[in-house]
Amino acid sequence: MFATLDELKGRLDWALDADEERIAAGALMDASELAVSYGREWPEATVPRLVKTLVLKAAARYMRNPNGYIQSRAGDETLAWSDAHGRDAGTVYFTRDEIRLLADLAGRKRGIYSVSVTAWGTKLPQRDAAGHVPVDYAGDPFPMFDDGVSPW
Structure with missing residues (x-):
């Protein structure tokens, strides 16, 4: 994992009970795995600080709103989810900008490249x-x- 449970607790404005701690540990693990997927496998001792920040941000986002609600009403019992995150609503996710940051930190540059191609066994x-x-x-x-x- 790229971040600790204590670091996540420092970003939340309430004390976690035992069940929430278990969920938070899972959220940190999920966010770290996603960071590897969108970035690369960084050694835990040398992970960039921004990667740790993004993992904590995604885990805290999930802990604050685990169901992905964008609207809730008590009187009419109305709940609403956003289509902005599609299937990621209610899960640990990175935003598009966070995904771009992870890719840039991993050295994955976007763009168009030109590569010379030759048939097998031939020489230029x-x-x-x-x-x-x-x-x-x-x-x-x-x-x-x-x-x-x-x-x-």
Whole structure:
């Protein structure tokens, strides 16, 4: 686990009974497992402080509202759940921003990347000193990326 029960108790504004302590310990375990899923497996001794903060935040959010209610009325007995968190309502969850933070802390960068691909067992064409590669048809070699003067 990335955070302790005592650290979670410090974030809550009431004293936990034995049953709530058991639920809080489970919430910390769930939040830590989710942090690994969205981030990576950090050694517990070197986990970034922000990861610990996010785990405590998610566990405290769950402890304050374990059923995921967004509205409650006593007189009419009306309860309402939000669709904002979908299936996560009433469970330990991270928000989209928290998930992005965990991914960034883990070194998972979002974006588009380019990767050169070749068929199995083939080699990339070898450039000559001037940066030209041979072609399959009869003709002059094709300039590939550099010509010794410019990068293109």
